[in-house]
Amino acid sequence: MVSLKHFVSVENLGETEVMALLKRAQEFKAGKQLELSQPVYAVNMFFENSTRTHTSFEMAESKLGLKELAFNPAQSSVNKGESLYDTLLTMDALGVDLAVIRHSKDNYYQELINLKADQHLNLGIINAGDGSGQHPSQCLLDMLTIYEEFGHFAGLKVAIIGDITNSRVAKSNMQLLTRLGAEVYFSGPKYWYSHEFDSYGQYLDVDELLPQMDVVMLLRVQHERHAGDQNEADFSAAAYHEKYGLNQARYAKLKPQAIIMHPGPINRDVEWASELVEADKSRFYQQIQNGVFIRMAMIEAVMRGRKLGGLN
Ligand code: CP
Secondary structure: OOOOOOEOOOOOOOHHHHHHHHHHHHHHHOOOOOOOOOOOEEEEEEOOOOOHHHHHHHHHHHHHOOEEEOOOHHHOHHHHOOOHHHHHHHHHHHOOOEEEEEEOOOOOOHHHHOHHHHHHOOOEEEEEEEOOOEOHHHHHHHHHHHHHHHOOOOOOEEEEEOOOOOOHHHHHHHHHHHHOOOEEEEEOOHHHOOHHHOOOEEEOOHHHHHHHOOEEEEOOOOHHHOOOOHHHHOOOHHHHHHHHOEOHHHHHOOOOOOEEEOOOOOOEOOOEOHHHOOOOOEOHHHHHHHHHHHHHHHHHHHHHHOOOOOOO
16 A cells, blocks of 8 residues: 655656555545544645646545545635745644645645654645646546556557646656656647657657557646746637647547547647547546546545554
């Protein structure tokens, strides 16, 4: 069983831990229940908008038997200037055991889990997405979806296409996919690609790339992260779709067994033709379903790391 004090990144997850989490998620999907002998209190603190991740963590907590406390950033004392650290110390003092946090600041969690802060902060932190940094739960639900489909990662050709620079999903996925033995490829606008990704995979033109891929991961164009970007000012949804979007002609050239994934929310008719979102090769809704079970496994890992709920 995986056991962690915090679950903030995939950077330090080895293949053994990943496979243990995927297997545990499959057990939860098959109906496995946890018996908690003591109450565990969780708070979901989403300082950025979310539909899937927030509701999925709520569902995972409910299925595990945790007690969820409501927290609304818009009505909290963060709006009076209280820092995230002081907000978490408050949650800790109130008796919260686990805080699931989404925040716009890259690496917001580092200062919270460093030794000095951790001496005072007893609760476990689960990262539900930090800026353009990491999105460990989305990454692991993507791994579960791929594993269910192919039963392995080694040698699979996986394309990550779109607004890669701004995508925390892309960062987590390129790190973990390469560690698991998959071959990663990139495509999309060159202005939203950085050579720092070259060490994880190769950039190819989208029409050269797609017919070779086993897995096609489309990314949302993240307009909210493009402030001051001239490419945002010049952005045309129709032009993006024509140059990089998954349309009928490109879909027809995919391998027979290829699957299409997207973290959501989708900009229909931008990165993905609307009529193809529910196509046979789409795994979009399976990804969302798998999210609940992988988040159960992640929460359990932190509960074990902290001996919460009577778990060891
Ligand atoms: N994939 C994802 O993070 O979606 P939400 O922003 O809706 O949580």
